[in-house]
Amino acid sequence: MFKIVVCVKAVPDPKEACNIKIDPATKTLMRCDVPMVLNPLDKYALEAALQFKAEFDAHISVLSMGPPEAGNIVKECLALGADRGFLLSDRAFAGADAFATAYTLAKGIEKNGPYDVVFCGMASSDGSTEWVGPEIATFLKIPVVTRIKEIVEYNGQWWTVKAELENGYRLVRVQIPAVFTVTRELNTPRRLSFSGIIKARKKEITRWGIQELGVPEESVGLKGSPSMVSTIASMDSRRKVEILEGKREEKAEQLVQRLVNAGVI
């Protein structure tokens, strides 16, 4: 049976972005008043796994590192169709940067047993580093293709995928096991269904802490994080109003010229 692992993250609800504040002292997100949801791009990663499972004999494990409340999003993944959930949760994991997060997730993947493919969202909506997927691949010593927008072919141990570039794509043939980070172009994620939620009643979520993973404390969480955010700033955006004068045709020409100058068209 084909073994797929999907890494997911609980993030502050992007719909509540206006209520998300940054702690000026720690440079971390103040999440207390904002509900946590499944990272939007991770839905596309899970959907990729579910679509594969619809065609082939496969088992999908979902893995998340986070506080105990993140169990909700793992449960949601089970309701969407994943077979088994893992929550890596321990106080020692707190404050992890992308490197320590990837290390912890990689250890969880290894502990879960053999795997063929690991899917991750391209980035999280809160951190947006795009580093975790590639770093998981590094720790697992397997190839990675980032920003995939299409899976062209599953051919035994070789998969062909299209990876997004700024003005096109790169067609990559890669040997599995491999890590793929996915973009929104890859598929259309399914919605939660009532019967899926009912089926999830019987699906198990395994919770592993630092002891179960058997990793040293200095390699996880804040202690295991070689990078830190020194500053974080919110973008200052202002509206600029300009009234165009002249006849209708002249105003249209002026408008087009300004849009061309601004690089919009």
Added chain:
Amino acid sequence: MIDFTFTEEQEMFRKAAQEFAETQVAPKVPEMEKTGKASQDLVKAMAEAEMMALTIPEEYGGLGLGYTARFIALEEISKVSVAAGMMLQVFALGIEPILKFGSDAQKKNFLPGLATGERLASTAVTETTGGSDPTGIRSTYKKDGEDYILNGRKCFITNSHIADTITVLAKDDENPKAFSTFILEKGMEGFKATHEENKVGMRGCNTGELAYENCRVPKENLVGVEGKGLGVALAAIGDVGRGGMVACALGLQAACLEVSVKFANERILYGKPISRLQTIQNKLADMKIDLEAGRLLGYKAASMQDKGERSSNEFAVAKYFTTEAAQRAAKMASDIHGGYGCMEEYAVSRYMRDSFVLGPSAGTSDIMKVIIARWTLS
């Protein structure tokens, strides 16, 4: 101790309903508002999303999730479209008499198709001479061999033109004190949907009249015991009908509050958002109080319903409170929006129209008070 928290599973039901409402219902609202007709695409989407299966037991092809789950789904859908919520609530209302009083054969025959949405349900009690007082109806039935012959008309029937399976209340042609409930199906000879109403609110939720002239109904379609049909109809309306209206009203209240908060934070007056003005805050606080209180009333009654307890009186209280509160909320939301509140581009104008249709559906506020007073004095 009383636990007021939703379970993790119920939170997921809410999320599923929210996603459905935002992606499947919201895009259909403009068309429903324009035409006033039920959207077939929306009905199909509801069926695919298993919305009709919520209260039907698994053994009959449903999900067996019960009434709190239904309440959650209705609240979230009504937050986006009360018309869609109303349509869905009456599907369940039509299913309920079969579920509660139907024979095994009727359950096996009708419930699987109603669970998948292959067939749509409604219930028909109201006539020009009786709705809240169902004993005033004039529709009649009389025995003819193994069958019954029904004659009469029903009015203000939700889903009248889209429903396939309708439970109809009629009185004995020879005994005006005996009422029975029958399952009528689209296509039966002599049975048809006639006039379709053009409502000011809940546009896109089909309401109309039904007529049956010498309509022959086999005895297999009698629900419950002959002559005891009043109890069948009242039990369905009292618990499921009223309960559904409460959830629809709560959805509208929540929508009114949400758009009001957004508008009040964006609209600048005297150099600052109007949400900083105490008079606006007062309105927002009133809307919030009504919403919180209404949710407590509604979910308490729904949880009683799930335990198999009679909840029609509790739902009467909740129905009175929430439908009145929805009208207040729509008025306050409109006031907060000022001139924009009168424009069709803004949802609050729809909320105002919808709020006034919530009142009479499943019994007016005055009728609710009659019921509540009767309960209090009993």
